[in-house]
Amino acid sequence: xxxxxxxxxxxxxxxxxxxxEAIQRNENPESFLxxxxxxxxxxxxxxxxxxxxxxxxxxxxxxxxxxxxxxxEKRLYFENKGAKIGKxxxxxxxxxxxxxxxxxxxxKLGTRDATRLKGGVLWEKFEEFxxxxxxxxxxxxxxxxxxxxxxxxxxxxxxKELIKEISKRIWKKSIDL
Numbered sequence: 692x693x694x695x696x697x698x699x700x701x702x703x704x705x706x707x708x709x710x711x712e713a714i715q716r717n718e719n720p721e722s723f724l725x726x727x728x729x730x731x732x733x734x735x736x737x738x739x740x741x742x743x744x745x746x747x748x749x750x751x752x753x754x755x756x757x758x759x760x761x762x763x764e765k766r767l768y769f770e771n772k773g774a775k776i777g778k779x780x781x782x783x784x785x786x787x788x789x790x791x792x793x794x795x796x797x798x799k800l801g802t803r804d805a806t807r808l809k810g811g812v813l814w815e816k817f818e819e820f821x822x823x824x825x826x827x828x829x830x831x832x833x834x835x836x837x838x839x840x841x842x843x844x845x846x847x848x849x850x851k852e853l854i855k856e857i858s859k860r861i862w863k864k865s866i867d868l
Contacts, residue, residue, distance in 0.1 A: 696741070696854065699734035700868060703727045703847050711840050724838040725827055731843075731850040732824040738854045739792045742861065746799070761787060761795060789821075793857060801860040813856060816849040 706727035710720035746754070747762045756779050760767040765781035787795075797808065808814055823846065826836045851868045858866040 694737055696734040696738040697868060699730050699737060700847065700851060703730035703734065703850070706730065707840060707843055707847065710843070714840065720840065721838055724840070724843050727843050728820075728824055728827055728838070728846060731847045732820065735850050735853055736789055738857070739789060739796065742796050742857070743792055746796075756781075758795075758799070760785070761791075793853075796857065797860050808856065808860075813849070813852055816845070817853055820846045820849050 704727075706723045710723035710727065713720040713723060743762050747759070751759070754762065757767055759765075760781050763781060764784060764786050766783040766785040768780050768782040770776055770778050770780050794809075823836065823838075823842070826834055830836075855865055855868065858864065
């Protein structure tokens with residue numbers, strides 16, 4: 692089954708609606724709000740990772756070795772023995788943050804300066820979203836998180852806005868969500 696970021700956004704919204712219904716029934720909505728946040732975040736990751744995969748399918752001479760390593764999330768390693776001695780090879784895994792992938796895409800393909808995105812309101816909302824997602828995925832007893840349907844709805848909107856902004860900067864057109 693092919694994963695589509697639009698479906699992740701749709702699933703996030705569905706869980707949000709189920710949370711609202713749980714509230715109507717005087718039930719705890721967290722079992723719907725937590726997956727809603729994670730699905731909305733995953734929609735951004737899926738969109739960005741797919742763009743990186745698209746770039747990886749382009750001819751090898753379009754990228755320097757370190758850029759190829761970044762796209763593939765591989766470690767660049769200098770071989771000092773064997774048949775490939777003296778050459779750089781891609782080996783192992785070196786994960787990149789979502790933020791770094793976004794900035795790479797914008798700087799490599801984008802039409803506008805990535806620094807303007809980072810300093811803007813949308814990026815502030817993205818950072819708030821990231822902090823919430825991190826606190827849910829890496830929970831700590833001493834750090835309680837308050838989830839509300841309004842907050843989760845705002846984060847779903849942030850995911851959509853960011854995907855649209857990246858799309859506009861890369862392809863010079865908006866994407867339908």
